[in-house]
Amino acid sequence: MDRIDARAKVTGAARYSADHKLPGMVHGHLVTSTIARGRVVSMDLDAARAAGGVVEIYTPDHRPAFQGALTGLAAVFAETRPPLADREVHYHGQIVALVLAETVEQARDAAALIRVTYEAQPPNSSFEDAKEHAVSPPSVPGLPLGVPIKEPENVDIKAALAASEVTIERTYEIPPRHHSMMEPHAAVAVWQDGRLTIYSGTQGPAAHAMELSGVLGVEQADVHVISPYVGGGFGGKAFTWAPAMLAAAAARELGRPVKVVTGREQLFTVTGHRAASSQTFALGARRDGRLNAIEHATISQSLGEDPGYRTTPKYYAAPNVHISMKITPGLDLPTATIMRAPGDESGSFALECVMDELAEELGMDPIELRMRNYLESTLKGKLPYSSKHLDECYRVGAERFGWSRRGERPGAVTDGEWQVGMGMATAVLDAGRAPTTVRVAFRPNGTATVGNATSDAGTGMWTVMAMTGARALGLPADRIRPALGDSALPFAGSSDIYGAVGSAATATVTPAILTAAREAIAKLAEHAATAEGSPLRGADDVRYAEGRLTGGGKAVTFGELLTLTGTAEVGAQGTSADLDTTHAYASYAAHFCEVRVNRWTGEPLLSRFTTVVDAGAILNAKTARGQITGGVLFGLAAAMCEEGRVEGATGRISNANLADYLLPVNADTVEFDVHFLDHPDTRLSPTGARGIGELGTVGAAAAFANAVHNATGRRVRTLPITPDKLLA
Structure with missing residues (x-):
């Protein structure tokens, strides 16, 4: 099925956050620091205040009121220091002022007139240097970050490695990455009678409302977040950041609507990024390929990027496993x-590359090595998997891709000046769902609404909700009206408050739609039997099927029924059950990649890519294929070109723009071959679907790197894989 929101998006009818214009609205422009460490000594605002149209300028000495700080997961994964909190500068590009004016041009021009004097200090901005002083992370309740696996408890990983017939140790480095979504962070905020309405692109409207309420010191019920369309998030819009906080607080202070749109360069600093990471793997194995020991030591800038615990325990069987994490x-x-x-994307790059290196050391096919160490149950707890067909992914993928034609010796296959190589990698992504609440309602015009406070960040939730509602009610999908992207819509509570994150939205929302539909049908049948004006009134055998009600020898559509009874709607809410914890849940894929590397220029080009996916039931093949394709390209971007570059002397991100921060474009891509096994996982959910939004990116970079090695014999362990590294 085509995306039901597609036409609105491509014609410009879809209204994103910054598209809203309210009467009396003022525009905000952020002023950011030009040093990475130090303090603001003074700010000359005279010229800016005298500029045309300026309404207000907020600085650390005069800022809008904040009553609290971010809590919950946002306190771990977002910036906890409120914007303009004080004069201290902690990074290059930190917000030091907000200029508000009648037009966006006036705000921007006035901001350029502000003169800031700093007391600068040499910044500590080198992750490479900081690795030497990394420390164990703090404990975070509910987050198993950096927890070693010791099962049995007396594992001596060094002894296990020493006792192995074959051992290898390798280190892999990944630079910072930035979300670079199409739609920048933006917010339009307005207050009325003590209640805030904010149009703000977010992956979790209810979470956004909760976080803003805490920061602003108001009840969550008094914050209304509206975000029906989100132009990409990738985790960057999962939590609340300074632009939305400032828009909301400034609107309250001024008594006027305020719009703040983050500039493209500012997105690189004020709204989060993926941390750099360094991973060292030591593998010990028997000569037949069976793993005896896995040691995985990771260093990351933050808790948000934990490649070890999130990745390594999910892939391969070994009797001795130890994982450790440090942060800088x-x-x-x-x-x-x-x-x-x-964690999964970066962790899979290192793990799947080191497995490829072990296969080469053993003289073994990479798929055979993986099958020798196939994980039948979880390493910790020995839980069975709800449904796992990764072995079929390997087999089907190898056949579709033509893996048997791979040159066993690196550099063996050439085509003129091009060296041709094949590589593969595994993808494993935890699957899950949370209880949530959905409301389904019948309307007199013959349509039905399906509502939940989730989000669609491009993942296809508009369409999935319509299709699932249609299936549950026996109606054509074009008669279902999804409602989402609104914090006033139903949700179950804190367990699902974060909306479209963790590749769990479809598995979370669709079971609740089925439950709510059953409840709504029961309410509709009761209404038909009891309502004044109903043709079926008094019937004791009312039945519903495909939009019609029958009983007492009569029949009526639900639209006719509600029209005759003068009823605006009949509906009900339904809440899905919690997840069964007797099994482990994950989605799987096998990636196969072919690259061509120019022997003279070192340019690596993607030529073919096949992915075979085991993600339960595929509810809509078209949107699912788009998710896998986008995810694969997302992972390949890390391998091919993406890299945030920090100047050591200044702490400035030197390529904070879309000219120098390279992203793949159509010329860099190929037609991806995506195949779904489509084995429903009914233990996870009644619809049988598992998450896929992030699955494609897991392992994709490793498949590319392994293919480059097969083509050239060069093993690049620091991303991205660029010509200079291949020619060195």
Whole structure:
């Protein structure tokens, strides 16, 4: 099924946050620091205040009121220091002022007139240097970050490695990455009678309302977040950041609507990014390929990027496994946060590359090595998997891709000046769902609404809700009216408050739609039997099927029934059950990649890519294929070109724009071959669907890196894989 929101998006009818214009609205422009460490000594605002149209200027000495700080997961994965909190500067690009004016041009021009004097200090901005002083992370309730696996408890990982017939140790480095979504962070805020309405792009409207209420010191019920369309998030819009906080607080102070749109360069600093990470793997194995020991030591800028615990325990069987994590606190860098498949993307790159290196050491096919160590139950707790067909992914993928034609010796296959290579990698992503509440209601015009306070950040939730509602009610999908992206819509509570994150939205929302539909049908049948004016009034055998009610020998559509009874709607809410914890849940994929590397220029080009996916039931193949394709390209971007570059002397991100921060475009891509096994996982949910939004990016970079090695014999362990590294 085509996306039901597609036409609105491509024609410009879809209204994103910054598209809202309210009467009396003023525009805000952020002023950011030009040093990475130090303090603001003074700010000359005279010229800016005298500029045309300026309404107000907020600074650390005069800021709108904040009553609290971010709590919950936002306190771990977002910037906890309120904007304009004080004169201290902690990173280059930190907000030091907000200029408000009648037009966006006036706000921007006035901001350029502000003169800031700093007392600068040399910044500590080098992750490479900070690795030497990394420390164990703090304990965070509910987050198993950096927890070693010791099962049995007396594992001596060094002894296990020493006792192995074959051992290898490798280190892999990944630079910072930035979300670079199409729609920048933006907010339009207005207060009325003590209640805030804010149009703000967010992956979780209810979470956004909760976080803003805490920061502003008001009840959550007094914050109304509206976000029906989100132009990409990738985790960057999962939590609340300074632009939305400032818009809301300034609107309350001024008594006028306020719009704040973050500039593209500012997005690199004020709204989070993926942390740099360094991972060292030591593998011990028998000569037949069976793993005896896995040691995985990770260093990351923040808790948000934990490649070890999130990745390594989910892939391969080994009797001795130890995972450790350290972080580099105190760096004078912008706040790191979650980004698509946090931990899993970077962890899979290192793990799947080191497995490829072990296969080469053993003289074994990479798929055979993976099958020798196939994980039948979880390493910790020995839980069975709800449904796992990863072995079929390997087999089907190898056949579709033509893996048997791979040159066993690196550099063996050439085509003129091009070296051709194949690589593969595994993708595993935890699957889950949370209880949530959905309201389904019948309307007199023959349509039915399906509402939940989730979000669609491009993941297809508009369409999935319509299709699931249609299935549950026996109606054509074009008669279902989804409602989402609104904090006033139903949700169950804190367990699902974060909306479209963790590749769990579809598995969370669709079971609740089925429950709510059953309740709504029961209410409709009761209404038909009891309502004044109903043709079926008094019937004791009312039945519903495909939009019609029958009973007492009569029949009527629900639209006719509600029209005859003068009823605006009949509906009900339904809440889905919690997840069964007797099994482990995950989605799986096998990636196969072919690259061509120019022997003279070192340019690596993607030529073919096949992904075979085991993600339960596929509810809509078209949107699912788009998610996998986008995810694969997201992961390949890390391998091919993406890299946030920090100047050591200044702490400035030197490529904070879309000209120098390279992203793949159509010329860099190919037609991806995506195949779904489509085995429903009914233990996870009644609809049988598992998450796929982040699955494609997991392992994609490793498949590319392994293919480059097969083509050239060069093993690049520091991303991205660029010509200079291949020619060195």
